[in-house]
Amino acid sequence: MLEVRNIFKTFNPGTINEKHALNGISLTMNDGDFITVIGGNGAGKSTLLNAIAGAWSIDSGEIVIDGENITHLPEHKRAAYIGRVFQDPMMGTAATMQIDENMALAARRGKKRTLSSGITKKERESYREQLKVLDLGLEDRLTAKVGLLSGGQRQALTMLMAVLNRPKLLLLDEHTAALDPKTAANVLALSDRFISESKLTALMVTHNMKDAIAHGNRLIMMNAGKIILDISGEDKKKLTVDDLLAEFTKASGQEFASDRALLS
């Protein structure tokens, strides 16, 4: 499904701010894989997701989705295959546009945009139905500006938009980190549900080790731009937070850097 081959990315090369963010990452994802990604702050988790999504070009290596080499495809073209939810709830939606208009934008991901109507009556009805799944009452506020919604509501909407036309790959980057615990749990449950119902292939970055263990069928740990641990199947089911911390120390030779990871 997804094939990441030995990719490198250095930010600000040749300056004092030079940062080797990705140091030869290789990762093969099978159809239906749901991988959770953990690692300390600055490990390169977001950078990996951005590289796959095409936020900028990588220095070397290859990225292949379903046999198609997308390494040199611009971000907006890759969007045809990829659904994304960012950490910042403000990032994933257009605040000055209506809820239904935002969904209509997502529904046209990967399609040619023409001079036909930006949203049809029929679509609106189908969005109303789909919003009911979120259980946030948004189905009654179709024409409300998204800027009026709370962070949790916006993130749930972004989640729904990301899976609207069943992307080949779903990228979730700490998408519950900015939410209060209860809302975070709701959005996480929603993600789980969408992924299993539509049998999506997904990469989910989380700072919460328990979540990383409880969700998905495979777990990778990153440090200093490398994947230092890759566990799946039965091994992953038996994993504990202590195991992960021990693995981290063993593989990286240092204590796990993120205090946040230990909190819950």
Add this chain to the structure above:
Amino acid sequence: MSFIISLLNSMPGAIAQGLIWGIMAVGVYITYRVLDVSDLTVDGSLCTGGAVCVIMTLNGVPMPVALIAAVLAGMLAGMVTGILHTACGIPAILSGILTQLALYSINLHIMGWGTDSGSKANLPISIDKYNLWVSSRYVRDLSLENPYLVLIPVVVILIAILYWLFGTEIGCSMRATGANQSMARAQGINTNITKVLGLMISNGLVALAGALFSQYQGFCDINMGRGAIVIGLAAVIIGEVLFSKVFVNFALKLSACVIGAIVYYIVIQFVLKLGLSTDDLKLLTAVVVALFLAIPYLKNVYKAKHVKGGKTNA
């Protein structure tokens, strides 16, 4: 009493001028509010529109063709700015300034087309000799020559077209680009293209305003666009201050820009009649626009301080 009469007398002219500059303000609204780009191309493209329209009319080209050519010239200017910004990575403001500067020379040459020197800073066109669509001469006449009979339908049709356009898939992707660029790209929108497109539409409207204004005043001048962006912003802001609470529909928001431009010219007439010199108009306009742009920001700063202070006191 004579003050009021002379003010009333100047109203038809002020409103007509407002309608023409309202078209320009709608163009500014599209870049400044919809696309979230500050585009300074307009100071040049306004004159480009006027120059193209006037020189073509002088050379016997029918008015509809001259107007379309003016719009296309403005769109070309917008495209240059857009390409400088998106494909060449130059900040939008600077891209606009570069195009505007280049247009100064180009406009001189357009106006000087066919002359020996090949360059001219002012190009008169007489309503007596040419079939112009709008002229200030008839602004108080109750006749078919009255410019309102052209300006009002033109404004209404333009707003209708733009309302339709920004409701299409392409229009929605332009709005998304202005609202949240990273979201737009994540939804598969080529934000470079939407930005260039928006700049083209905006400058096409500005050039149309320039073409109409040249006819209205009976000449095209190399300096006619100086500070146009500020007048456009003034109109946009006045429209928002007056109507933002009631006008939520996009067509109404565009109409608010036009009304804003009309109010702007009425106010200008008022202060002129009060004795302000025309030389000081630009200073006044700049101060007023600066104030209105600063107020929302300063309000927030004040609020933030207030909230912080309240917390530490508690």
